[in-house]
Each structure stands twice: as C-alpha cells, then as structure tokens.
Amino acid sequence: MTVEREEVGQAFRCGFVSIVGRPNVGKSTLLNQILGQKIAITANKPQTTRNRILGIHTTNVAQTLFLDTPGIHKPSGKLNRYMVEQALSACRGVDLVLLLVEAHDSLGGGDDFILDVLAQGSIPVMLVINKIDQVEKEKLLPLIEAYAQRFSFAQIVPISARDGNGVQRLLQEVERCLPAGQPLYPEDMVTDLPERFIVAEMIREKILRRTQQEVPYGVAVQVEQFEERSGGDLVSIQAVIYVTREAHKRILVGKGGSMIRQLGTDARHEIERLLDAKVYLELFVKVKKNWIDSDRFLREFGYE
Numbered sequence: 001m002t003v004e005r006e007e008v009g010q011a012f013r014c015g016f017v018s019i020v021g022r023p024n025v026g027k028s029t030l031l032n033q034i035l036g037q038k039i040a041i042t043a044n045k046p047q048t049t050r051n052r053i054l055g056i057h058t059t060n061v062a063q064t065l066f067l068d069t070p071g072i073h074k075p076s077g078k079l080n081r082y083m084v085e086q087a088l089s090a091c092r093g094v095d096l097v098l099l100l101v102e103a104h105d106s107l108g109g110g111d112d113f114i115l116d117v118l119a120q121g122s123i124p125v126m127l128v129i130n131k132i133d134q135v136e137k138e139k140l141l142p143l144i145e146a147y148a149q150r151f152s153f154a155q156i157v158p159i160s161a162r163d164g165n166g167v168q169r170l171l172q173e174v175e176r177c178l179p180a181g182q183p184l185y186p187e188d189m190v191t192d193l194p195e196r197f198i199v200a201e202m203i204r205e206k207i208l209r210r211t212q213q214e215v216p217y218g219v220a221v222q223v224e225q226f227e228e229r230s231g232g233d234l235v236s237i238q239a240v241i242y243v244t245r246e247a248h249k250r251i252l253v254g255k256g257g258s259m260i261r262q263l264g265t266d267a268r269h270e271i272e273r274l275l276d277a278k279v280y281l282e283l284f285v286k287v288k289k290n291w292i293d294s295d296r297f298l299r300e301f302g303y304e
C-alpha cells in the first residue's frame with residue numbers, strides 16, 4: 001500500500017478549479033496574478049466578468065485549469081441570469097472550488113447563498129480571504145475562525161491578489177488537491193480564449209473604468225475586423241461598441257470625440273502589450289436598444 005501511495009504522490013496532477021464569489025472580491029485579479037499575465041479584465045464595477053474564463057497554470061508537478069466566473073448575485077434580466085448560471089455551473093464538475101471573500105467583510109448574504117449551493121455537492125471548497133492589504137493583521141484570525149465555524153472548508157488561505165501576497169502558498173495548496181492526471185493543454189498555453197475575445201474585453205474594461213452609473217451595464221463590444229499586417233508586426237482592428245441608449249452613445253463619443261479618442265488610446269496600449277505588436281485601432285459606437293434582453297444578440301456577443 002505504501003508503494004502505491006508513493007506512486008500517486010509523485011504522479012503529475014491535473015484538474016479544474018473554479019474561482020467563485022460575489023462581484024468585485026478580486027476573482028479576475030487573482031487569476032491574472034496567478035498567470036502573471038492579464039487575460040481577464042478587472043474593474044471596480046459589477047458585471048466586469050460576464051463569461052467563464054479559462055486560465056491555464058502549469059508547473060513541474062501539476063497543471064491547474066482555473067475557471068474565472070462572473071460574480072454570484074441575485075439575477076434579474078436575461079444577461080444577469082446568464083451570468084449567474086455561468087458561475088453556478090462552474091461549481092459543478094470541477095475538482096476544487098475557490099470561494100473568494102474580502103478581508104474587511106463579515107460573512108454576507110451572497111456568500112451564504114453560494115455556500116448553501118456548495119453544501120449540496122461533494123466538491124471540496126477552499127476559502128480564500130482576499131485584500132488582506134486592507135485590514136490589520138489582528139482582525140484576520142477572528143475572521144478565519146468565524147468562517148471555519150460556518151462551513152467545513154478544505155483550507156482557509158488569506159491573500160492579497162493585487163500584491164501577490166500568499167498567492168504562491170495558495171497555488172501549492174491547490175495543486176495538492178488535484179487528482180493525478182496528464183496535462184490537458186500544452187505547458188506554455190495560458191488560456192483557450194481567442195485573441196479577438198480578449199481584445200473586445202480590454203476595450204470594454206476601458207469603458208467600465210471611464211464611465212459611471214448605468215452606462216457600463218449596457219455595453220457590449222464586438223471586434224469586426226482583426227488583420228495582421230507586415231508579417232504580424234502591425235495589427236489592424238475595428239471594433240463596434242454597442243450601447244442601449246442614444247444618451248450613452250453621446251457619453252462614449254464625448255465632446256468633439258474626446259472620450260472615444262481617450263478610450264481608443266487606453267485600449268490600444270493594453271492590446272499592444274497583449275499582442276506584442278503595434279496596433280491600429282478604430283472604434284465605432286452604435287445604439288442597439290434591447291440587446292441585453294435579446295437572445296439573438298446575446299448569442300452574437302458570445303453570451304450563451
């Protein structure tokens with residue numbers, strides 16, 4: 001028996017790990033920090049992450065397939081329902097769930113809802129207490145104890161996703177929970193997302209960061225042209241930003257086109273880093289009144 005255990009201990013591990021939690025707790029920031037590269041957009045706004053995003057992390061002992069998810073909250077409307085369903089379905093059929101919470105929060109209603117869902121299954125749940133850079137050390141221990149009483153977590157790991165504090169330890173704990181198995185993706189692959197998708201997301205992130213109130217909720221971005229030129233040194237991109245109202249279009253275009261120019265510059269810098277090429281970016285703004293509740297447009301924008 002000892003021999004068998006040793007063999008398992010040495011075998012390469014591979015498995016799926018979902019990152020779930022309320023909006024804005026830092027799920028996408030954690031994924032980017034783990035990958036050392038930005039594939040998931042982040043912003044201090046709800047609805048930043050709308051789809052399930054796969055991040056691949058390979059070391060010499062394991063390949064961990066992380067699923068970043070939209071925040072779990074009470075859904076209203078079709079897009080919202082789609083997002084919550086994405087997040088909840090990510091809690092099924094994986095090897096481990098990472099539940100992210102914020103250090104300066106006590107256990108909230110949103111987390112109770114998730115824990116009740118998770119309690120019905122048999123998948124181990126690791127609690128990750130994020131943003132420890134925002135609280136004093138003494139506050140952490142009582143918080144950990146309170147959470148430990150609420151649910152039987154496989155582990156409780158405090159981190160700062162932004163600073164990277166505790167993330168290495170978290171990764172090791174995660175790898176230890178994975179089943180033996182061969183890698184499913186090449187070791188240098190970071191995500192299965194097409195570049196076009198990440199580009200559209202980066203444009204949406206810049207909009208989220210520069211607009212307020214209801215504008216971000218109604219924004220969808222579609223890359224219509226993506227063309228490599230000069231042997232890949234230059235990429236020419238045309239993208240359409242869809243909004244639900246004429247007033248939002250005016251905001252995004254700005255006085256004399258000032259806002260759209262600023263957004264274009266913001267996005268171009270980030271896309272150039274992603275593609276490692278010079279980028280020529282053209283943005284257009286169009287009004288599409290009810291895309292948020294239209295099955296056809298949700299499908300077209302990839303929210304299905």
Ligand SMILES: Nc1nc2c(ncn2[C@@H]2O[C@H](COP(=O)(O)OP(=O)(O)O)[C@@H](O)[C@H]2O)c(=O)[nH]1
Pocket residue numbers: 021022023024025026027028029030041042043044045048049071130131132133134159160161162163
């Ligand atoms: N201070 C601090 N802020 C963080 C940390 N992690 C994420 N954030 C911020 O929290 C906000 C939401 O992050 P995001 O990753 O988009 O959250 P998500 O909705 O859970 O994916 C962003 O403004 C992040 O910069 C952290 O460890 N410390």
Ligand SMILES: [Mg+2]
Pocket residue numbers: 027028029040041042048049069070071
């Ligand atoms: Mg996110």
